Amino acid sequence: MRSEVDVFREFLAHKEMRFTPEREAILAEVFAEHDHFDVEELIMRLRQKGQRISRASVYRTLALLVASGLVQEVFYEDGHMHYEHIYGHDHHCHLRCLGCRSIVEFRDPAVEEAEKRIGRGHDFATTGHRLDIYGYCRQCREKKE
Amino acid sequence: MRSEVDVFREFLAHKEMRFTPEREAILAEVFAEHDHFDVEELIMRLRQKGQRISRASVYRTLALLVASGLVQEVFYEDGHMHYEHIYGHDHHCHLRCLGCRSIVEFRDPAVEEAEKRIGRGHDFATTGHRLDIYGYCRQCREKKE
DNA sequence: TTGATATTGAGAATCAATCGCAGATGAGAT
DNA sequence: ATCTCATCTGCGATTGATTCTCAATATCAA
Incomplete structure (x- = not known):
């Protein structure tokens, strides 16, 4: 490369x-x-x-x-x-904790596939996507309890 | 409601x-x-x-x-x-044309499911997500040719 | 009505990001 | 090596979105 x-x-x-x-x-x-x-x-x-x-x-x-x-x-x-x-890395998305603001990267083939499929369904030539999932990590959940 | x-x-x-x-x-x-x-x-x-x-x-x-x-x-x-x-609407994501900047909404159950699955896999209690798919719509593709 | 508290509007302040320009720099031609 | 000229850089000013301040106003409960 x-x-x-x-x-x-x-x-x-x-x-x-x-x-x-x-x-x-x-x-x-x-x-x-x-x-x-x-x-x-x-x-x-x-x-x-x-x-x-x-x-x-x-x-x-x-x-x-x-x-x-x-x-x-x-x-x-x-x-x-x-x-x-991002050069030299697989495409990845972000899991973002709403408590501590930490960000975890993840890769998921189903999401890549969804991009293609949705693009086809809407007659879009897709070039990429950006997915952020929001939630609370374990530490922040425990803190709240 | x-x-x-x-x-x-x-x-x-x-x-x-x-x-x-x-x-x-x-x-x-x-x-x-x-x-x-x-x-x-x-x-x-x-x-x-x-x-x-x-x-x-x-x-x-x-x-x-x-x-x-x-x-x-x-x-x-x-x-x-x-x-x-967004109140009263299903959760939806955005298909965004990089040519004309237009935005098309779409709904996709596989993406909802991916959110849950990925959350479980990373011990995150997810609350939602935001997905933008980028690409070129038909009009913009034709314009470029 | 009164007092306590929340809200508004106007303009100032903040702060990331961009712009304009004069001087510096770099790549190719001579 | 020098010249030329377009590209770059740094500085400082500017823009533009958003937030803040605070005095005046509105609302609620008693």
Whole structure:
């Protein structure tokens, strides 16, 4: 499998854009950990490694990463956007605890299949989906009792 | 089935809050049409009916409607929140065309079932889910060719 | 009617995200 | 190596949605 660096390079080349040191550093940091993150965290992590990249560039690069399909937006209920890198991972969905706000990833073939089937039924050529299941994890249930 | 008015009244009573004329008007307008809407549209519609309710009250009341379960937030990719009333409707998910941004609702028992099954598998007591399927509708596919 | 409490509206404040622009940088041509 | 020119970056200002503050108002219970 091509590395995310190659994928991003090619994506940029296709749009006649440059693979700059800033974009390279942001890409590397986004793929450095497998966790959801937001812009503030990403900037912090870059700072800690001595990278001083402006907020605007981080936003601009994230938009490119999303457009390239390497990164996905994750909707949180806290007023701003979060992200996760998805290249090289199976598609997954999120189980979200309404108590502690924790998020567990899961994969489920039946959901993948449902996407295709529902798409066919409505004459949609589907490209993907986003499923969030809400509930309460064991700890939060016990806390409530 | 109890009307949405009764449900909201009870919800407010439970929290020792009042069913004011403003809240009544907003509730009525939210349920007047079955379409996704955003705050701006809602205020516009209220204005056209002679209601002059402040933006702050609309936001505050919408939060209450969401908390009461009568209304659901719908994530759009246009930078602000959209809503739909859900009381009295089966739970449904959204098929979203990436071309024309149109949204089609659908219901699917397999998805409901998947929610339960996945919840059991992860020791989550599920309360609901949100599924968006992305793709291209027929019109947009034909346009691209 | 009175007092206690909840609610509203207006505008200020907040905060994520975007924009505009001047100067910096990079890739290819010479 | 230098020139050229389009692309990029960083800064700071701006936008725009949403929330907050607070004084004035409305409601409920006694």
